[in-house]
């Protein structure tokens with residue numbers, strides 16, 4: 001247990017400005033800043049109105065003015081890392097009461113997950129909750145919203161039909177069927193108007209339509225994320241038209257297949273025994289991803305643990321997919337592809353367990369063979385890049401927002417320590433403090 005003290009020093013006397021700045025000063029900890037550099041001892045990190053303004057600089061300007069309060073916490077040598085970022089969640093693709101979702105978002109923050117990339121759900125719910133969080137009405141991680149844009153038959157799936165109550169499946173701005181003649185710029189603009197940050201290019205689309213969508217997303221200042229199996233477009237096609245991330249490492253197998261199926265339903269029928277992860281077509285794809293900085297949202301643990309979420313029959317392929325995906329993720333990392341931490345199954349069967357984000361981090365270490373510091377960079381800096389949040393968060397540096405997790409033990413010696421959480425600072429405010 002970390003020893004800690006809190007001072008709230010209100011300097012009285014002078015007349016402060018109407019909105020006095022809020023200050024937080026964290027002292028004496030070991031900082032893993034997520035930039036890839038070695039952890040270091042830090043004596044003083046200063047946060048002003050949620051932004052990190054000083055780390056050990058002898059800058060006297062970064063101090064509270066008379067009339068401003070400061071909270072000072074001595075972390076007594078504890079380990080600090082950036083808040084974790086999960087790049088593959090579905091928060092609102094099934095009916096859930098608002099208060100239940102709000103509870104779960106606070107639970108995510110309790111467990112150090114400070115940003116989430118939602119890859120398809122009801123954007124109305126997510127945008128409203130995001131606004132409420134920005135107004136300080138509730139505590140929720142940063143949420144980046146992806147809209148599912150897919151081809152014919154994609155929206156027959158009941159899970160997708162549930163994510164747009166009141167609208168026909170495939171006709172909602174955040175769940176859009178785009179195989180017909182519709183006006184692509186209007187559809188992208190409607191998604192943007194619904195609060196969406198990125199298109200998730202999903203399934204059953206050809207390369208021409210994908211190219212049009214990605215270009216339109218860029219034009220309108222949005223990102224383009226893709227599922228690795230947008231048949232008949234190939235993974236190579238997706239990279240060459242400029243998508244910024246690919247989800248699900250096992251499906252990269254389709255970069256080694258001569259002719260692709262034209263239906264997304266075949267994605268799970270990869271020739272796992274016939275095409276090795278180091279097939280030349282796949283290595284070329286990885287090199288192209290590295291060159292362009294395309295993030296691999298690997299989602300490995302979900303395949304291994306699928307029986308926790310679905311009946312066992314019909315998912316024999318999942319274990320093969322997991323093993324294949326582990327090897328291809330290792331190759332991707334070795335060749336310079338930024339790998340991120342995404343779960344797809346973010347919520348464990350009960351909320352007595354932490355979010356599966358921690359399970360995926362452990363899989364990157366134990367199965368893929370990344371070192372703990374590489375896995376933490378995947379869960380922070382690489383995640384921020386995938387979510388388009390890299391100017392705000394993902395590393396602990398001056399100028400970034402203060403999303404910070406303080407641990408009671410060192411994850412670089414045992415990766416399980418990512419769940420040994422004492423403090424969570426979100427956007428410069430204390431969300432969780434140690435139990436005493």
Ligand SMILES: [Zn+2]
Pocket residue numbers: 088089090119344
């Ligand atoms: Zn998903």
